[in-house]
Amino acid sequence: MARKSGSEAHVWGGRAVAPGERLDLTLTASTSYSGTPIELPVQVWRGAKPGPAVFVTGAVHGDEINGTGTVRHIIQEEPFELVAGTLVLVPVVNISAFEQLSRYSPDRRDLNRSFPGSVDGSLSSRIAHVIFENVIARCDYGIDLHTAAVRRTNYPNVRADMEQEATARLATLFGAELLLNSKGPQGSLRRAALQVGCATITLEAGEVWKVEPAVVEYALRGIRNVLIGLKMVRGEVVKPSFRMVAExxxxxxxxxxxxxxxxxxxxxxxxxxxxxxxxxxxxxxxxxxxxxxxxxxxxxxxxxxxxxxxxxxxxxxxxxxxxxxxxxxxxxxxxxxxxxxxxxxxxxxxxxxxxxxxxxx
Structure with a gap:
């Protein structure tokens, strides 16, 4: 699904989102072993003025729920007012893995090596295809929230292809002190997103199976910084006390x-x-x-x-x-x-x- 223009740009999940409106919708990715639908919850915010479309995703790996906690905080607490553009919030991308508290999908594949996916591939590939076509390929920018793998913890860092102007700008706006310059693994969400013109960065912070308050605060600050820098939210960007790019x-x-x-x-x-x-x-x-x-x-x-x-x-x-x-x-x-x-x-x-x-x- 290509990026839409005109009135179609504001139709998500078959429903139109009016200026200033927020819409809850579900995307059906596939069916489970029991034959019941695998549905991904999504919330779409539209500002009163025109602007870019930005997605924020959590739990591409089902046990990495700091991102889920961050997206839920935005949905529940409304820490900022969206004045322009569109914000697409996906608290859990890999819902099948999330329900098993597992990093991997039930087909034992890594969803973050399955993008952009395919309509008739494995379960992971089908989930990747649905989120890619209905969210990622329709946005201009993206922030993908991750943690370390099991039995590890990550000091907060943003991973981005700093050779790409739009991605480098996004990473700089986020305000992380530590940036890792990389294109991302083949099949990863951010690499596939960039290939269709959606500049995307990844935040890595904290541990699996936890919603860590300071990590959520850090992620929220960065997301807000990005939205301010893109003129979607009012305010001043909080700049880091230093910035180091690791090659x-x-x-x-x-x-x-x-x-x-x-x-x-x-x-x-x-x-x-x-x-x-x-x-x-x-x-x-x-x-x-x-x-x-x-x-x-x-x-x-x-x-x-x-x-x-x-x-x-x-x-x-x-x-x-x-x-x-x-x-x-x-x-x-x-x-x-x-x-x-x-x-x-x-x-x-x-x-x-x-x-x-x-x-x-």
């Missing part, structure tokens, strides 16, 4: 099996050679230290201290030395009650951290 990331993995003593939190800055975690036996004997290979920021961490050889321990993001030092100075100046400080503290509760020379028992 490269890497998972640092355990060399031995054992039980980890963490030495860093998500969001910490680390120097080359700095210990990230010590691997120990269950009796507390040191088996080896996992260290940072370069100066970096801790983008994500495992929250499960028990590891096998090769298991991921920390996901590090790399940037230039100048950018790292600028970030370090900005972090040192942040007030204790700032959103970023509160986010860092909240995410730190997911892992138990000790100094390298501490011992247990």
């Amino acid at each position: 490269d990331t890497a998972w640092i993995r355990a060399n031995e099996g054992g039980f980890l003593r963490f030495h860093v939190h998500p969001g910490d800055m680390v120097d080359e050679g700095q210990p990230l975690a010590t691997n120990t036996s269950l009796a507390g004997r040191d088996l080896g230290v996992v260290v940072a290979p370069r100066d970096a920021i801790v983008l994500a961490m495992t929250t499960l201290p028990a590891v096998s050889p090769g298991d991921p321990v920390a996901h590090l993001a790399y940037s230039s030395e100048a950018a790292m030092r600028k970030m370090e100075r900005a972090l040192d100046k942040l007030p204790e009650d700032s959103l970023l400080t509160r986010l860092h503290d909240d995410l730190a509760t997911n892992v138990m951290v000790s100094e390298l020379d501490d011992t247990f028992g």
Whole structure:
């Protein structure tokens, strides 16, 4: 379904949305094993004035519900007034996986590798096709909300193809401190959206199976920033205290099996050679230290201290030395009650951290 113009641009799910109106609708994606419809709830807001169409999606992976909590907050609390354009809110994209509290669809496929989908493909492909044709391909911009995978937590970061002008503008407007420049995996929602002219970014923040208050606050601030920047909502864009664009990331993995003593939190800055975690036996004997290979920021961490050889321990993001030092100075100046400080503290509760020379028992 191509992007519509004229009066057809304001028809969603077969129903017209008048200026200033909000519409609840459902999109039927397929049928379940029992033969009942698989329906995706959608809410469409239309401003009084013309403007772009923007979608916000949650739970493309069914267990990543920070995005669901964010979209529901917008629907229930109405934290801003839409004065122009169209806002399309999808609290749960992968409803079948969501009902099983699972990352993957019932056909065991990753929906975020299935876009743009097809009308006669697998279940995941059919769900992707319906949301792509009826929402994504009809919008000018999109914000896709994700968290880390199971047993991990993500420090907030926005992923975007910064080589594309519209996408780079969207990512900058969002106001995230940490940006990862990438096109996105083949079959991902944001990559497929960009291919049809819908500039889309992804927010990665927090854990699965939770609605974390500080993560929701961070996502809401970014969404509001985007809508203000696009002149769809009145107000001033909240600018970040710093901005770092990372061109490269890497998972640092355990060399031995054992039980980890963490030495860093998500969001910490680390120097080359700095210990990230010590691997120990269950009796507390040191088996080896996992260290940072370069100066970096801790983008994500495992929250499960028990590891096998090769298991991921920390996901590090790399940037230039100048950018790292600028970030370090900005972090040192942040007030204790700032959103970023509160986010860092909240995410730190997911892992138990000790100094390298501490011992247990």
